[in-house]
Amino acid sequence: xxxxxxxxxxxxxxxxxxxxxxxxxxxxxxxxxxxxxxxxxxxxxxxxxxxxxxxxxxxxxxxxxxxxxxxxxxxxxxxxxxxxxxxxxxxxxxxxxxxxxxxxxxxxxxxxxxxxxxxxxxxxxxxxxxxxxxxxxxxxxxxxxxxxxxxxxxxxxxxxxxxxxxxxxxxxxxxxxxxxxxxxxxxxxxxxxxxxxxxxxxxxxxxxxxxxxxxxxxxxxxxxxxxxxxxxxxxxxxxxxxxxxxxxxxxxxxxxxxxxxxxxxxxxxxxxxxxxxxxxxxxxxxxxxxxxxxxxxxxxxxxxxxxxxxxxxxxxxxxxxxxxxx
Numbered sequence: 001x002x003x004x005x006x007x008x009x010x011x012x013x014x015x016x017x018x019x020x021x022x023x024x025x026x027x028x029x030x031x032x033x034x035x036x037x038x039x040x041x042x043x044x045x046x047x048x049x050x051x052x053x054x055x056x057x058x059x060x061x062x063x064x065x066x067x068x069x070x071x072x073x074x075x076x077x078x079x080x081x082x083x084x085x086x087x088x089x090x091x092x093x094x095x096x097x098x099x100x101x102x103x104x105x106x107x108x109x110x111x112x113x114x115x116x117x118x119x120x121x122x123x124x125x126x127x128x129x130x131x132x133x134x135x136x137x138x139x140x141x142x143x144x145x146x147x148x149x150x151x152x153x154x155x156x157x158x159x160x161x162x163x164x165x166x167x168x169x170x171x172x173x174x175x176x177x178x179x180x181x182x183x184x185x186x187x188x189x190x191x192x193x194x195x196x197x198x199x200x201x202x203x204x205x206x207x208x209x210x211x212x213x214x215x216x217x218x219x220x221x222x223x224x225x226x227x228x229x230x231x232x233x234x235x236x237x238x239x240x241x242x243x244x245x246x247x248x249x250x251x252x253x254x255x256x257x258x259x260x261x262x263x264x265x266x267x268x269x270x271x272x273x274x275x276x277x278x279x280x281x282x283x284x285x286x287x288x289x290x291x292x293x294x295x296x297x298x299x300x301x302x303x304x305x306x307x308x309x310x311x312x313x314x315x316x317x318x319x320x321x322x323x324x325x326x
Contacts (some may be wrong), residue, residue, distance in 0.1 A: 005287045008033035008067040008091070010058055010082055012045040015096060016073035020049040022279035028287055035061025058082060062089040069119070069286060072096055075165050076172040077325065080105040083120070087112050092119035094286045098181045101172045101323060103309040110302045119290055121282075121297050122305045124185050126254045128281035130272035135259055138247055138270075139190065143263060145244030148222055152186050152238035154179040154254055155211065155229030166230045167206045172323050174208030176201070176312060180228035182254045183238075184315075185300075185308055187216055187224035190240055193307045194218055201319045204231070214315060 007023055009016050012034060023029045033053035036042035046054035055061040061070065062085045069092035072082045080100045086093045093113070099122040100106045113120035126132060139147065155175065158166050167173045187194070196217030201209040211229035218224070227234065236252040245263035249256050257273040274281070289297055296302045316322070 004028055004030040005290055006030050006032045006066055006068045007283075008035065008053075008061050008064060008070040009045075009073060010035050010061055010070050010086070011073040012036045012041045013073060016045070016071070017048075018277050018279050019071050019073065019283065020045070020051075022277055022283055024049070025276050025280050026284060026287070029283060033061055033064050033067050058085060062086045062091060067091060069094060069290060071123070071283075076101055076177050077170070077323070080109055083109045084112055087116055087118055087120070090116065090118065092286070092290060094121050094123050094282070096123045097185070098122075098177045098312065099305050099309060101177070102326065103306060103313050106306050106309040110306060113295070113302075117295060119286070119295050120302060121286055121289070122300055122302075123282055124182075124300050125279055125282040126182060127185070127189065127299050128285050129256070129278055130274055130281070131249070131256050131259055131270070134270055134272050135247060135249065136189075138261055139240070142242075143244075143261065144240070144242030144246055147190060147240055147242045149241040150187055150190055150224040150239070151226075151241075152183040152224070152253065153227040153234040154182050154236055154252075155227065155232050155234030156236075157233045158230045162206045167204065167208055167210075169207045169323050170325065173206070174210070174321065175228040175230040176209050176212055176315060176321075178228075178230060179254075180212060180214070180226070180315075181308070181312065183226040183228055184214070184216075184311055186238060187226060188304060188308050188311070191216070191218050191222055191224055194224070194311060197311065197314045197318070199315045199318050201321070203319060203321065207321075209319060209321060212315075212319075216311070 035055040039056035042054040072095040194216035199214040201212035204210040210231040214226040216224040238249040238253040250258040
């Protein structure tokens with residue numbers, strides 16, 4: 001592999017633009033290609049970010065011999081087929097979250113990557129932010145003692161658009177897969193795989209969850225209390241409570257730069273700002289893994305990604321929420 005890691009971006013929406021901007025800040029990264037289903041969109045995106053190779057199909061991007069790794073930035077329901085397309089063309093993959101729509105799809109993608117010995121990672125960018133790495137360090141040093149409870153929410157009020165990505169069941173819409181995955185992933189990172197799941201959701205007129213509340217139970221009585229919404233504004237905070245203290249991740253915790261650690265009645269504000277849009281840290285991790293010949297990241301290993309998808313499946317099953325294409 002050359003000294004620079006050569007990136008391709010699959011799709012040209014807003015999240016793809018964030019990644020393109022982030023890659024431009026990393027000296028070890030070179031964004032060499034973009035793929036779209038439209039030549040005009042591929043050209044416009046390539047012109048905006050000075051990308052030399054512009055492809056009018058995802059297949060052409062996946063087959064580009066000058067690309068080392070592809071960032072999959074399509075809607076949820078396309079993640080499986082797009083990731084498999086890239087893997088079949090021997091490309092490493094960083095796939096936007098949620099990794100897939102369900103655990104069965106995730107198993108297929110992970111199995112193929114392992115068969116072909118290719119790097120694969122879920123783009124849960126929050127985990128790689130500087131404040132979250134400091135948060136992980138506080139937990140690992142047991143500063144707050146044994147973790148007993150976790151609270152996290154992520155909700156906003158989107159405009160009413162039944163055909164849009166957030167509310168359309170044909171696009172795997174709803175709050176759980178769009179933003180609830182952040183809260184479930186945080187609980188997984190802190191507490192592991194739950195042994196019990198209880199949940200309730202408001203299923204709106206389009207047939208997807210507009211808001212939900214989830215309780216995850218763990219060994220020794222530990223609990224995670226989670227909620228998400230796409231039609232209700234929430235505080236967007238997270239708090240982890242231990243036997244000796246607590247950590248509060250300030251709003252909006254999923255792209256935060258501050259936390260307060262409270263132990264023995266004394267509180268300390270910890271700050272760790274990020275310079276650009278925050279996507280650069282997950283890209284840097286993917287490149288670190290590629291340079292070291294690793295097939296997955298220790299920060300979000302593939303078995304954990306699969307465990308998270310299984311938890312999401314269990315939650316949706318409790319609501320009777322199944323997408324038309326499943």
